[in-house]
Amino acid sequence: MTEKTTIKSPMPGIFYRQPDPDDPPFVEPGDTVEAGDTIGLVEVMKNFHDIEADSSGTVSEFLVENEAEVEADQAIVELE
Amino acid sequence: MIEIEEGGIASTVQDLGRTGHYHIGMPPSGAMDRYAHTVANYLVGNDADAATVEMTYQGITATFRDDAVIAVTGADMSPSLNGEPIDTWATVAVDAGDELELAFATEGARAYLAVAGGIDVAEVMDSRSTYTLVGIGGHEGRGLEEGDRLSIGDAPAERRELVGTRIDNEDVPDYADEDTVRIVLGLMSHRLTDEAKETLCDSEWTVSPEADRVGYRLEGPDLEFEEREQPFGAGTDPSNVVDLGYPLGSIQVPQKPIVLMQDAVTGGGYATVGTVISADRGLLAQRQTHKTVTFESVDVDEAIDARRDQNARLEEIRADIEGEE
Incomplete structure (x- = not known):
């Protein structure tokens, strides 16, 4: 089972991997996630929106850096 | 329901x-x-x-x-x-x-x-x-x-x-192509240096992630103000003036430009250096975060004509739709 899927941002904004600059990231490569788990935040219009996994899997790679600009529909995380 | x-x-x-x-x-x-x-x-x-x-x-x-x-x-x-x-x-x-x-x-x-x-x-x-x-x-x-x-x-x-x-x-x-927004310079564009006025209209401005119904903060080059001794009643920042009512769509420059939108504060002490014309405010509102806009300077008569044209176009659309009924 090595089918890869990606989690995409449903909105443009700034991507954050952790809930607070002093907190550890929500998930790291190698972690397993369940559908509904928060994998990061996107900030837009002065609010932070949870980005959730839509299926379960193992995080293989982050496709964008922490605090990078993302566009709507941009792939953020690869799962396998 | x-x-x-x-x-x-x-x-x-x-x-x-x-x-x-x-x-x-x-x-x-x-x-x-x-x-x-x-x-x-x-x-x-x-x-x-x-x-x-x-x-x-x-x-x-x-x-x-x-x-x-x-x-x-x-x-x-x-x-x-x-x-x-x-x-x-x-x-x-x-x-x-x-x-x-x-x-x-x-x-x-x-x-x-x-x-x-x-x-x-x-x-x-x-x-x-x-x-x-x-x-x-x-x-x-x-x-x-x-x-x-x-x-x-x-x-x-x-x-x-x-x-x-x-x-x-x-x-x-075609929102993807609508990257030019017309402005009328003023009420206080005289507070900007001549160079800054040119920079305002010649630069690409990027819509920041904070942009919302209150204001559209834009990222781009610095805009310099004319040096002066601040008058009584104005704050110490060069962008400060004695309080005034802010026109809807006006551009203030606390540091980077902010275009005041539908939910914005109605007055205060920042110089408003230009105003997005009413016919183009909707186009700015459709620019996504990280997309760019360029300001084109027009005079008040052109702004009023643009508003009249938009109203006429809407009236034609309404009449066409009514004709279908």
């Missing part, structure tokens, strides 16, 4: 705005893209001032509990009814029990859902517009959430005859 299943990230009930209260510090609120809001209303046979649902970046999912006639305009959020894609900028029939789902915006930032009869929320100070900062108007003064129920105003049965109407392609904005 419309039952909200997913509220999106910033969906509010808006009409043309709460006008006439600016002097007490009450901004108008109202649809950020007046053109898209008005066309949506016309497509379902409403007056321009009927309340619509404005959705930002991400649309709502909602179930209609009654038959309805709807139109979705503005940003493309790939709307579907019971999973089947529906036309945008067009009149669509909805049956009781149907589920309308909008996804994220691929082009533009704000989509409008109009329903024949209008969204029937109580008027506050003569308007159904939501002003979220103080929590008045619209649905409970806030953005829509799961479980909210919106009443629909009464509409005559003949509105069904509009179903299938679609406005001409030339009247559908």
Whole structure:
């Protein structure tokens, strides 16, 4: 089972991997996630929106850096 | 009745705005893209001032509990009814029990859902517009959430005859290409250096992630102010002036430019160096975060002509739609 899927941002904004600059990231490569788990935040219009996994899997790679600009529909995380 | 299943990230009930209260510090609120809001209303046979649902970046999912006639305009959020894609900028029939789902915006930032009869929320100070900062108007003064129920105003049965109407392609904005926004320099452009005035109009400005219904903060080059001894009553920052009323659409430069939008503060002590003309404010409101805009300087007469042209175009669209009935 090595089918890869990606989690995409449903909105443009700034991507954050952790809930607070002093907190550890929500998930790291190698972690397993369940559908509904928060994998990061996107900030837009002065609010932070949870980005959730839509299926379960193992995080293989982050496709964008922490605090990078993302566009709507941009792939953020690869799962396998 | 419309039952909200997913509220999106910033969906509010808006009409043309709460006008006439600016002097007490009450901004108008109202649809950020007046053109898209008005066309949506016309497509379902409403007056321009009927309340619509404005959705930002991400649309709502909602179930209609009654038959309805709807139109979705503005940003493309790939709307579907019971999973089947529906036309945008067009009149669509909805049956009781149907589920309308909008996804994220691929082009533009704000989509409008109009329903024949209008969204029937109580008027506050003569308007159904939501002003979220103080929590008045619209649905409970806030953005829509799961479980909210919106009443629909009464509409005559003949509105069904509009179903299938679609406005001409030339009247559908191509938001991806609309990157030029016209401004009138002033009221206090004299506070900028000549070089800064040129920079304001020659530069590409990037819409920041903070941009919302209150203001559009733009990233770009620094703008320098003329040096002076600050007058009595003005703050110490070179961008400070003695307090004034801010024109809607005006550009202030605390550090980077902020264009004041529908929910903005109505006055204060920052120099407003230009004003986005009313006909183009909707285009700015459709620029997504990280997209760029360029300002083109026009005079007041050109701004008034542009407003007149836009009103005439909307009137033609309304007449064409009425002709279909």
